[in-house]
Amino acid sequence: MLIKRASDVPSSEITPETLYHNRREFIKTASAVLGIAAAGTTISGCMPSVGAAGEPQAALNTAKGRYDTTEKPNTLEDITSYNNYYEFGTNKDDPARNSKNFKPKPWTVKVEGMCKKPASYNLDDLIKGFTIEDRIYRMRCVEAWSMVIPWAGFPLKTLIDRLEPLPSAKFIEFKTLVDPNQYPEQRRAFLKVLDWPYVEGLRMDEATHPLALIATGIYGKPLPNQNGAPLRLVVPWKYGFKGIKAIVNIRFTDKQPVNTWQQQASQEYGFYANVNPNVDHPRWSQARERRIGEFFKRPTLPFNGYAEQVAELYAGMDLRRNY
Amino acid sequence: MAKFNRWWILKPVVFLACLAPMVWITRAAWLAFQGLPSGLSANPIDDVTEFTGLWTLRFLMITLAITPLRRITGLSSLIRFRRMLGLFTFFQGLVHLTTYLWLDQFFMWSEILKDIIKRPFILSGMIGVTLMIPLAATSTRKWIARLGGSRWQMVHRLIYLSGIAGVIHYYFYEKSDILDPFAYAVLLTFLLSFRAWRAMRQRTLKPATLVTQK
Numbered sequence: 001m002l003i004k005r006a007s008d009v010p011s012s013e014i015t016p017e018t019l020y021h022n023r024r025e026f027i028k029t030a031s032a033v034l035g036i037a038a039a040g041t042t043i044s045g046c047m048p049s050v051g052a053a054g055e056p057q058a059a060l061n062t063a064k065g066r067y068d069t070t071e072k073p074n075t076l077e078d079i080t081s082y083n084n085y086y087e088f089g090t091n092k093d094d095p096a097r098n099s100k101n102f103k104p105k106p107w108t109v110k111v112e113g114m115c116k117k118p119a120s121y122n123l124d125d126l127i128k129g130f131t132i133e134d135r136i137y138r139m140r141c142v143e144a145w146s147m148v149i150p151w152a153g154f155p156l157k158t159l160i161d162r163l164e165p166l167p168s169a170k171f172i173e174f175k176t177l178v179d180p181n182q183y184p185e186q187r188r189a190f191l192k193v194l195d196w197p198y199v200e201g202l203r204m205d206e207a208t209h210p211l212a213l214i215a216t217g218i219y220g221k222p223l224p225n226q227n228g229a230p231l232r233l234v235v236p237w238k239y240g241f242k243g244i245k246a247i248v249n250i251r252f253t254d255k256q257p258v259n260t261w262q263q264q265a266s267q268e269y270g271f272y273a274n275v276n277p278n279v280d281h282p283r284w285s286q287a288r289e290r291r292i293g294e295f296f297k298r299p300t301l302p303f304n305g306y307a308e309q310v311a312e313l314y315a316g317m318d319l320r321r322n323y
Numbered sequence: 324m325a326k327f328n329r330w331w332i333l334k335p336v337v338f339l340a341c342l343a344p345m346v347w348i349t350r351a352a353w354l355a356f357q358g359l360p361s362g363l364s365a366n367p368i369d370d371v372t373e374f375t376g377l378w379t380l381r382f383l384m385i386t387l388a389i390t391p392l393r394r395i396t397g398l399s400s401l402i403r404f405r406r407m408l409g410l411f412t413f414f415q416g417l418v419h420l421t422t423y424l425w426l427d428q429f430f431m432w433s434e435i436l437k438d439i440i441k442r443p444f445i446l447s448g449m450i451g452v453t454l455m456i457p458l459a460a461t462s463t464r465k466w467i468a469r470l471g472g473s474r475w476q477m478v479h480r481l482i483y484l485s486g487i488a489g490v491i492h493y494y495f496y497e498k499s500d501i502l503d504p505f506a507y508a509v510l511l512t513f514l515l516s517f518r519a520w521r522a523m524r525q526r527t528l529k530p531a532t533l534v535t536q537k
Contacts (some may be wrong), residue, residue: 284444
């Protein structure tokens with residue numbers, strides 16, 4: 001499959017200054033996450049090069065930025081204070097407030113189903129040796145707002161390859177942690193908001209698409225608890241609710257998973273949940289969105305602006321029915 | 324001296340208290356607009372929409388609570404606040420509607436019309452505010468006289484429907500956490516059934532008792 005570049009502007013040009021100055025700290029953190037020593041090649045790969053105009057061009061790591069958007073990223077404050085993470089509460093500021101004591105370490109991920117490496121993995125072992133890249137992606141929430149987020153992570157495909165799915169595996173299913181001690185909403189009995197655990201899934205060709213990311217960080221720092229620490233899914237051409245957080249379970253299957261929001265209200269949320277301005281949510285229009293930090297709404301793009309890269313995954317499908 | 328009674332103090336006090344939410348959100352929105360700490364989220368426009376919608380419902384509930392409160396506590400003079408509270412409800416509703424028309428739709432009337440026709444969520448909100456227009460328009464003493472007490476009262480019972488539309492609108496707004504709309508539904512049910520219960524009881528009472536009760 002031909003993957004086209006999102007743009008020719010390297011991510012380095014839009015790396016916030018503070019992040020640039022903190023790059024060494026980031027290398028340390030990233031290396032710690034990877035469980036490897038920050039040695040030789042890694043370091044030299046991270047050294048800033050000096051551009052023709054004398055401007056330092058921070059190359060944070062091996063990320064090439066070929067999928068990065070050139071739009072201005074939202075601030076860390078915006079990204080970490082305005083969250084949908086219903087396990088911590090349904091208000092936008094609940095996740096930041098209620099996730100302070102969440103324990104993302106140690107973390108175990110159980111891999112099961114149709115693959116050659118089913119087991120319970122310590123997270124460090126599961127992702128050992130993976131290169132953490134920067135990916136500046138747009139994120140479009142089904143609630144008609146959007147952000148630009150500089151994720152750090154690795155392609156989901158890298159992980160899938162390590163787990164060696166069988167040819168019979170057609171879908172991948174993820175589950176979020178269930179722990180009522182850490183998640184206040186999981187203790188609620190009256191008018192429970194969702195059935196736990198939170199479940200999401202992707203078709204295998206979606207999951208192995210180079211844009212599909214497992215994020216372990218934001219702005220080069222470890223993923224904040226309210227954003228889904230220690231690992232979450234990021235599928236930038238789909239509505240944000242597909243980006244399942246705090247993953248503890250990965251299952252390869254031949255049946256299309258029933259994701260949580262589809263189960264909750266199947267008229268409103270489907271399995272695919274591709275960003276589509278032409279298919280409205282029954283209660284509100286998806287034609288436009290409010291970028292966080294902007295005053296008026298802007299038009300929403302098909303596949304959240306990633307149509308060039310992903311539209312062919314859905315060739316011949318009726319996207320009105322497969323919403 | 325009869326004119327200089329406690330109402331000269333109480334009415335302005337209640338008036339200022341009713342202004343407080345509007346003052347707070349205006350100040351917060353202005354701070355957010357300048358990028359200063361405001362107490363609002365990263366999406367202040369949606370906050371303003373939600374805040375004004377919520378306060379419309381709150382003022383509506385407070386207004387509807389006046390009559391039951393009068394009956395239960397015997398403080399008949401609470402009636403003096405009812406018109407003011409009703410007008411504040413309408414005012415909040417208008418501001419809320421404006422946030423939608425302006426900040427959500429930027430006055431694209433064809434889009435707005437499509438939205439109303441297509442979505443019960445928008446329709447219920449529109450009905451809620453629209454039903455308050457005749458109430459606000461006929462809120463003066465002159466209009467009470469012009470319509471006559473009982474006809475005026477009939478018109479003003481539209482507030483019950485407006486309240487029902489408002490709670491439905493709130494229910495549609497929530498994605499899955501329906502605890503708050505549920506609470507408002509319970510409150511509204513109580514406020515309306517209190518009236519229904521009294522109406523039924525009055526019908527069974529003899530006219531003579533009705534007079535003395537008045």
